[in-house]
Amino acid sequence: xxxxxxxxxxxxxxxxxxxxxxxxxxxxxxxxxxxxxxxxxxxxxxxxxxxxxxxxxxxxxxxxxxxxxxxxxxxxxxxxxxxxxxxxxxxxxxxxxxxxxxxxxxxxxxxxxxxxxxxxxxxxxxxxxxxxxxxxxxxxxxxxxxxxxxxxxxxxxxxxxxxxxxxxxxxxxxxxxxxxxxxxxxxxxxxxxxxxxxxxxxxxxxxxxxxxxxxxxxxxxxxxxxxxxxxxxxxxxxxxxxxxxxxxxxxxxxxxxxxxxxxxxxxxxxxxxxxxxxxxxxxxxxxxxxxxxxxxxxxxxxxxx
Amino acid sequence: xxxxxxxxxxxxxxxxxxxxxxxxxxxxxxxxxxxxxxxxxxxxxxxxxxxxxxxxxxxxxxxxxxxxxxxxxxxxxxxxxxxxxxxxxxxxxxxxxxxxxxxxxxxxxxxxxxxxxxxxxxxxxxxxxxxxxxxxxxxxxxxxxxxxxxxxxxxxxxxxxxxxxxxxxxxxxxxxxxxxxxxxxxxxxxxxxxxxxxxxxxxxxxxxxxxxxxxxxxxxxxxxxxxxxxxxxxxxxxxxxxxxxxxxxxxxxxxxxxxxxxxxxxxx
Numbered sequence: 001x002x003x004x005x006x007x008x009x010x011x012x013x014x015x016x017x018x019x020x021x022x023x024x025x026x027x028x029x030x031x032x033x034x035x036x037x038x039x040x041x042x043x044x045x046x047x048x049x050x051x052x053x054x055x056x057x058x059x060x061x062x063x064x065x066x067x068x069x070x071x072x073x074x075x076x077x078x079x080x081x082x083x084x085x086x087x088x089x090x091x092x093x094x095x096x097x098x099x100x101x102x103x104x105x106x107x108x109x110x111x112x113x114x115x116x117x118x119x120x121x122x123x124x125x126x127x128x129x130x131x132x133x134x135x136x137x138x139x140x141x142x143x144x145x146x147x148x149x150x151x152x153x154x155x156x157x158x159x160x161x162x163x164x165x166x167x168x169x170x171x172x173x174x175x176x177x178x179x180x181x182x183x184x185x186x187x188x189x190x191x192x193x194x195x196x197x198x199x200x201x202x203x204x205x206x207x208x209x210x211x212x213x214x215x216x217x218x219x220x221x222x223x224x225x226x227x228x229x230x231x232x233x234x235x236x237x238x239x240x241x242x243x244x245x246x247x248x249x250x251x252x253x254x255x256x257x258x259x260x261x262x263x264x265x266x267x268x269x270x271x272x273x274x275x276x277x278x279x280x281x282x283x284x285x286x287x288x289x290x291x292x293x294x295x296x297x298x299x300x301x302x303x304x305x
Numbered sequence: 306x307x308x309x310x311x312x313x314x315x316x317x318x319x320x321x322x323x324x325x326x327x328x329x330x331x332x333x334x335x336x337x338x339x340x341x342x343x344x345x346x347x348x349x350x351x352x353x354x355x356x357x358x359x360x361x362x363x364x365x366x367x368x369x370x371x372x373x374x375x376x377x378x379x380x381x382x383x384x385x386x387x388x389x390x391x392x393x394x395x396x397x398x399x400x401x402x403x404x405x406x407x408x409x410x411x412x413x414x415x416x417x418x419x420x421x422x423x424x425x426x427x428x429x430x431x432x433x434x435x436x437x438x439x440x441x442x443x444x445x446x447x448x449x450x451x452x453x454x455x456x457x458x459x460x461x462x463x464x465x466x467x468x469x470x471x472x473x474x475x476x477x478x479x480x481x482x483x484x485x486x487x488x489x490x491x492x493x494x495x496x497x498x499x500x501x502x503x504x505x506x507x508x509x510x511x512x513x514x515x516x517x518x519x520x521x522x523x524x525x526x527x528x529x530x531x532x533x534x535x536x537x538x539x540x541x542x543x544x545x546x547x548x549x550x551x552x553x554x555x556x557x558x559x560x561x562x563x564x565x566x567x568x569x570x571x572x573x
Contacts, residue, residue: 025539026543061548069373073548
């Protein structure tokens with residue numbers, strides 16, 4: 001029997017396997033080298049990076065849920081210039097595969113400036129646009145919740161970026177397919193679906209929200225069925241590659257996400273519970289593929305009707 | 306191990322572990338899990354401890370029915386066991402308190418920076434508020450081995466909460482207690498016990514509630530190190546949920562701490 005083929009391709013970027021730690025759950029990668037050799041990962045989506053350095057939101061920033069967690073970190077990062085000057089060189093020492101650059105912004109100008117800078121970095125293979133940030137010039141509503149604002153930011157970034165541009169879609173919309181179509185028509189090359197779902201917990205003893213910022217992003221296995229559904233909808237509606245993200249924590253979940261339409265898979269919250277989860281999934285995948293009679297993982301992408 | 310290798314000389318086994326596959330996650334086995342007070346437990350588990358480098362580090366324990374692990378300071382450790390002093394504060398630690406000898410526990414070890422060497426100190430004060438006394442035990446043992454003259458002071462609300470006094474006294478450490486209601490030891494806080502007993506030191510280590518840490522930093526005209534706590538998600542520096550602004554920049558309590566030098570802390 002042939003060795004199972006785990007390789008996948010995203011807009012011509014070949015990955016040795018589809019397993020990618022999601023932005024915000026793996027830093028800039030190198031810190032995780034104390035757990036295992038991170039070169040086994042297909043790619044890494046690095047910590048959401050903005051133009052200016054940000055400390056982020058007040059603490060507490062995390063609330064636990066029965067099958068997941070809510071976070072409100074607030075895009076803490078050292079800013080694009082420090083990321084390029086200090087974080088990427090450290091990342092390059094520990095990780096030699098294609099990098100996905102997760103870029104955030106609070107205005108179209110900010111997205112454009114950050115993407116223009118990160119586009120020049122050789123190891124960055126894909127730019128992942130986080131459009132869940134509030135648009136400070138557009139009334140504070142998240143870029144990702146309106147077809148027009150998503151289209152505008154994609155159109156402007158495409159003018160300066162040569163690398164494939166993937167839009168990380170927010171699930172907090174009425175119709176994710178229409179947002180995805182608007183992004184595709186503005187020039188997006190693919191998607192990452194989904195970002196976190198807006199959630200909230202209340203500390204019933206103290207009679208106040210658990211998280212200082214009141215609401216936050218809900219992630220973990222609880223959102224997996226929502227993510228599978230949205231990956232399916234976005235892949236079918238746009239015909240573009242989709243990186244599936246949301247509640248994946250096993251080889252079986254990777255395969256399910258890919259059958260629903262994902263070309264690769266990001267793993268987020270599960271890393272925070274178990275830093276070895278991505279390594280373990282990569283090790284489990286061949287046996288799970290044999291069990292399901294899958295020779296090449298790329299054969300099952302979007303196989304469900 | 307392959308049984309065919311049993312009689313081979315040790316030289317045929319690899320002696321250097323792969324640089325990148327450091328196993329920090331282990332299934333430990335409960336040796337004992339003893340109730341000290343109504344809410345404080347002492348848990349001893351057996352397993353590999355090679356990832357631990359210093360007192361003041363912590364472990365992160367997976368608990369049934371909860372998504373995130375529970376970070377708990379090292380009370381003590383040796384080559385093949387870890388001891389933890391913990392309070393029952395919610396469902397997760399409630400479950401932990403029901404673990405019996407032989408039960409397995411999934412634990413990430415060797416997390417955090419641990420206490421830093423302070424060669425200039427000869428007579429350190431080790432100060433704990435409530436369960437915050439936990440990291441002082443392994444530290445006390447290490448400092449004593451280095452020949453330092455150690456004084457331990459622990460503060461509690463009331464006599465019924467005093468969990469760790471005997472553990473330190475049995476080891477021969479000079480131990481003082483303060484209780485807020487005066488039902489045991491000096492009435493008041495750790496600082497009151499220091500004053501009342503005329504305790505003198507040239508350095509301090511502290512762990513406890515934030516108001517206590519703040520009071521110590523202003524009351525004690527000594528250099529020191531403090532162990533901070535904050536609600537964490539990962540415990541190893543990946544998620545940025547426990548960030549702290551310090552005089553030497555933004556830090557992650559779980560990864561760059563939990564031990565910080567007094568002069569780095571900003572009290573708002």
